[in-house]
Amino acid sequence: MCKSLKILFLIFLFLTFLSNFSCAQNRIDLNKATAEELESLPGIGPKIAKNIIEYREKFGPFKSVKELLEVKGIGPKKLKRLKKYLKVGEDASILEIPKDEVLEIYYYRDEKGIIHYTHFPETVPEKYKSSLKRMK
Numbered sequence: 001m002c003k004s005l006k007i008l009f010l011i012f013l014f015l016t017f018l019s020n021f022s023c024a025q026n027r028i029d030l031n032k033a034t035a036e037e038l039e040s041l042p043g044i045g046p047k048i049a050k051n052i053i054e055y056r057e058k059f060g061p062f063k064s065v066k067e068l069l070e071v072k073g074i075g076p077k078k079l080k081r082l083k084k085y086l087k088v089g090e091d092a093s094i095l096e097i098p099k100d101e102v103l104e105i106y107y108y109r110d111e112k113g114i115i116h117y118t119h120f121p122e123t124v125p126e127k128y129k130s131s132l133k134r135m136k
Contacts, residue, residue: 027087030068031061041085048073062088 028037030052038049048071055071056062065086068074074082 027085029089030065030086031056031089041082043078043081064088 028041033052035046035049035053038044038052039046044052051072052068052074059070062068065083065088066079068079068082068086069076
């Protein structure tokens with residue numbers, strides 16, 4: 001009797017682990033989810049799904065699941081319930097800077113001579129050679 005209880009308990013633990021593993025693998029990516037996918041989550045109806053998508057379109061990709069707290073209709077309790085079903089894709093952390101801003105930074109650095117050279121002096125462009133310091 002005792003041995004069969006242990007076996008049943010181990011089976012229960014295994015199935016619990018398996019369901020948690022499966023759930024973690026099939027999380028919904030907040031940055032790619034459609035309204036229908038969001039509505040399939042507990043506590044998310046059409047209105048909150050719409051709020052999530054509007055927030056994403058206005059402020060860009062979510063950096064973390066916790067950022068959902070900024071969405072109207074989602075509080076700490078609802079977030080706690082949703083966390084296990086959601087993820088934020090890896091590409092969300094990529095810094096997206098518009099091309100014109102990148103060029104503005106480049107030209108500013110070029111104009112001010114804010115460039116660090118760690119190579120041999122002969123590889124430094126002529127206009128920056130006067131600012132080089134010799135290492136002894």
